[in-house]
Each structure stands twice: as structure tokens, then as C-alpha cells.
Amino acid sequence: MRLFTTVHILLFLYVISAILFWGFSLDKHSQTIYELEYATLISEVDSANNPAHFEARKTAIEEKRISRTKQYKGEGSTFLLIIVIGALVVYSSFRRSVRLSKQQNNFMLSVTHELKSPIAGMKLNLQTLERHNLDEEKKDMLVARCINEANRLNDLCSNMLLASQMEGRQYKPTKEKLSFTELLEDSLKDYSNRYADRIVAGDLEELNVTGDKVLLSLAINNLLENAIKYTPVDKPVTIALIQKHNTACLQIADNGPGIPDDEKDKIFKKFYRVGNEETRKTKGTGLGLYLTAKIVKQHKGKIHVKDNVPNGATFEVCLPLS
Ligand code: ADP
Numbered sequence: 001m002r003l004f005t006t007v008h009i010l011l012f013l014y015v016i017s018a019i020l021f022w023g024f025s026l027d028k029h030s031q032t033i034y035e036l037e038y039a040t041l042i043s044e045v046d047s048a049n050n051p052a053h054f055e056a057r058k059t060a061i062e063e064k065r066i067s068r069t070k071q072y073k074g075e076g077s078t079f080l081l082i083i084v085i086g087a088l089v090v091y092s093s094f095r096r097s098v099r100l101s102k103q104q105n106n107f108m109l110s111v112t113h114e115l116k117s118p119i120a121g122m123k124l125n126l127q128t129l130e131r132h133n134l135d136e137e138k139k140d141m142l143v144a145r146c147i148n149e150a151n152r153l154n155d156l157c158s159n160m161l162l163a164s165q166m167e168g169r170q171y172k173p174t175k176e177k178l179s180f181t182e183l184l185e186d187s188l189k190d191y192s193n194r195y196a197d198r199i200v201a202g203d204l205e206e207l208n209v210t211g212d213k214v215l216l217s218l219a220i221n222n223l224l225e226n227a228i229k230y231t232p233v234d235k236p237v238t239i240a241l242i243q244k245h246n247t248a249c250l251q252i253a254d255n256g257p258g259i260p261d262d263e264k265d266k267i268f269k270k271f272y273r274v275g276n277e278e279t280r281k282t283k284g285t286g287l288g289l290y291l292t293a294k295i296v297k298q299h300k301g302k303i304h305v306k307d308n309v310p311n312g313a314t315f316e317v318c319l320p321l322s
Contacts, residue, residue: 001098005091012087019080026072034065103271103286111285114156118149125149148194155225158218159287163270166294173212173298177322180209180216180248184241187220195228202240207248210322211299219295222288223252223315229282230256231312247301247318255312264305268293292317 038061047054125142128134134142165171181204192199209216227237235255242249259267263274271286296303301319308314 001095004094008087008091008094012083015083015087016080019076019083023072023076026076027069030065030068030072033068034061037061037064100271106273107271107285107287111156111160114283114285115153117283118153118156121149122146151190151194155221156285159222159285159291162215162218163287163291166291173215175210175212177208177210178213178216180207180250180319181205181241183213183216184220184239184250187217187224188239191221191224191228198228198231198233198237199224200236200238202238204239204241205243205248207241207243208322209248209299209319211319212295215295216299216319219292219317220250222292223250223317226288227252227254227256227313227315229284230254232256235312243321244318246321248321249316249318251314251316253308253312253314255308258307258311258313259305267305268303 038058041054041057041061045054045057125146129139129142162171184204188199188201224237224239231237231254237255238251238253240251240253242251259274266272267274268289269286270290272290273284273286293303296317296319299319301317303315303317305313305315
């Protein structure tokens with residue numbers, strides 16, 4: 001990156017200096033032509049005997065010089081402008097591609113980690129089940145853990161699959177009238193089973209929207225997953241579904257670290273994760289919110305995040321009522 005920037009700047013400076021040099025030499029050239037033409041005029045026309053003719057030719061020579069100056073200044077500035085715009089475009093697209101490849105690299109690392117850790121967890125639990133003679137309660141606990149890990153794996157695979165399908169426009173979303181409340185309750189039931197006592201359902205109004213069941217469930221699950229993931233285990237996550245104007249608004253409020261103001265827009269970008277690989281404590285891929293925002297947009301809805309009080313984040317998704 002540094003080498004590219006240096007080479008880019010040097011090349012840019014070289015081209016600018018070449019244009020300026022070209023401008024100065026053209027100016028000099030034009031001045032020489034003018035002087036030659038003027039000298040020819042003096043030798044050909046006697047200004048004392050024929051002042052009117054002399055003046056007319058002199059004006060013509062000057063006008064030619066002015067028009068030459070205008071022409072090379074105009075062409076030079078256009079050329080300069082094109083070079084500056086081109087250099088800026090090349091530089092910014094290079095930076096963008098470096099950033100994306102860095103994020104993709106991080107994504108690959110995270111994904112490998114994310115895929116391996118539930119598999120390792122399941123394997124360990126199954127080996128314990130196989131090798132030891134355990135009582136029923138312990139067996140149930142190990143089975144529940146395996147299901148939990150399988151669910152995590154399933155969510156991750158769904159996100160990855162859908163991300164690539166949506167990107168390639170292979171996924172054709174359906175449009176059916178559905179109960180947003182039922183969809184939410186199904187997810188809440190699932191999450192309450194997986195994370196006992198961590199989810200508090202507040203006001204859940206009966207509201208219908210139009211859209212794709214699979215996509216909307218995925219969006220809800222991604223938001224629930226994040227809220228659970230980023231909230232300490234002893235703190236609740238509160239859910240509400242209310243009507244605001246002509247929209248059904250899902251609010252998921254957590255008690256985690258919250259999201260700094262300057263990150264609030266960035267977290268919806270593909271592969272984006274707050275912090276860096278060294279400081280991050282949570283696992284993830286940076287795909288969840290990107291997909292969620294894409295799904296919400298596809299359903300002509302709005303998603304935004306604000307601070308929860310006294311701490312944490314509140315994600316709000318508002319979809320048009322059907
Ligand atoms: P990830 O798999 O990293 O969680 P997401 O796209 O779901 O990816 O989220 C992007 C980033 O936004 C996360 O890495 C995290 O830093 C931040 N984030 C998302 N949800 C929350 C939340 N509820 N509380 C705090 N930070 C969050």
C-alpha cells in the first residue's frame with residue numbers, strides 16, 4: 001500500500017510537471033511566432049506611409065497570439081483536470097480494494113474459526129456421551145449443548161449461503177402476507193430455549209407485513225443473536241413489536257457495550273466488525289448486520305441503531321404494514 005502510494009504520488013507529480021513544462025514551452029513558442037510575425041510585418045509594411053494597413057496586420061497578429069494562448073490554456077486545463085480526476089479515482093479504488101481484501105482475509109479467518117468451534121464443541125460433547133456412563137440429567141445437558149452448537153453452525157451457513165445468493169441475485173424472495181408477530185414469536189421461542197431467562201418479551205402487538213418468511217426470520221435471528229452475544233449473561237435482552245405510523249417496528253434492546261456513534265453506520269457494511277482482531281473478544285464474521293440491512297431494504301423497511309438507556313444498543317427494524 002505504501003509503495004503504491006509513493007509510486008502513485010511520484011507519477012502524478014511527474015505528469016503534472018510534464019503538463020506545466022509543456023504549457024511553458026508552448027507559451028514561449030507562441031511568443032517566438034509572434035515576434036517573427038511582427039518582424040516580418042515591420043520589414044514588409046512601412047508604418048509611417050501606411051499606418052492603417054500596419055495597424056490592421058498588427059492587430060491580426062496579436063489576435064492570433066491571444067487565440068493560441070486561449071487554445072493551449074483550455075486544452076491544458078482540461079487535460080490537467082482529467083489527470084487529477086483519474087488519479088483520484090485510481091487511488092480511491094485501490095484503497096477500497098485493499099480494504100476489502102483485508103476484510104475478506106479477516107472474514108476467512110473468522111469463518112474458519114466460527115465453523116471449527118461448534119464442530120469441536122459438538123465432537124467433545126458427543127465423545128463425553130459415548131465414553132461415560134452418565135445420568136439422564138447430564139445426558140440431556142450434553143445433548144442440549146450439541147443442539148446449540150448445531151444451531152450456531154446452521155445460522156452461520158444460512159448467512160453465508162444467503163449472502164452469496166443475494167449477491168448473485170440467485171435468491172428470489174417471495175412476497176406473502178404474514179404475521180410479523182408469529183414470525184418473531186417463533187424465533188423468540190427458539191432463542192428462549194437456547195438461552196434460558198435471557199430474553200424478555202415486552203409489548204408484542206399483532207402486526208402483519210408482506211415479505212419473505214425465510215429472509216425475515218434470518219434478519220430477526222441475526223439481531224437476536226447479536227443482542228445475546230454482546231450482552232453479559234446476567235443482563236436481559238428486551239424485545240418489543242409495536243406499530244409506529246404505518247409500520248411494524250421491532251425493537252431489540254440489549255445491555256451490551258453499545259455502539260459508538262462513529263461506528264453506527266459502518267456496522268451495516270459487509271464484513272465490518274468494530275475494533276480490530278487483537279482487541280475483539282467476541283466471535284463473528286461481520287456478515288449478520290450487512291445481510292439484515294439488505295433484507296430490510298428489500299422489504300422497503302428501515303433499520304437503525306440507537307443507544308439503549310442506561311447502556312447497550314437498541315436495534316429498530318420498521319417494515320411497512322401489509
Ligand atoms: P458479527 O458476526 O461480527 O457479530 P455483525 O454484522 O452481526 O457481525 O455485526 C457487525 C459488528 O457490529 C459486530 O462485529 C459488533 O462489533 C457490532 N455489533 C453488532 N450488534 C451489536 C450489539 N448488539 N452490541 C454491540 N455491538 C454490536
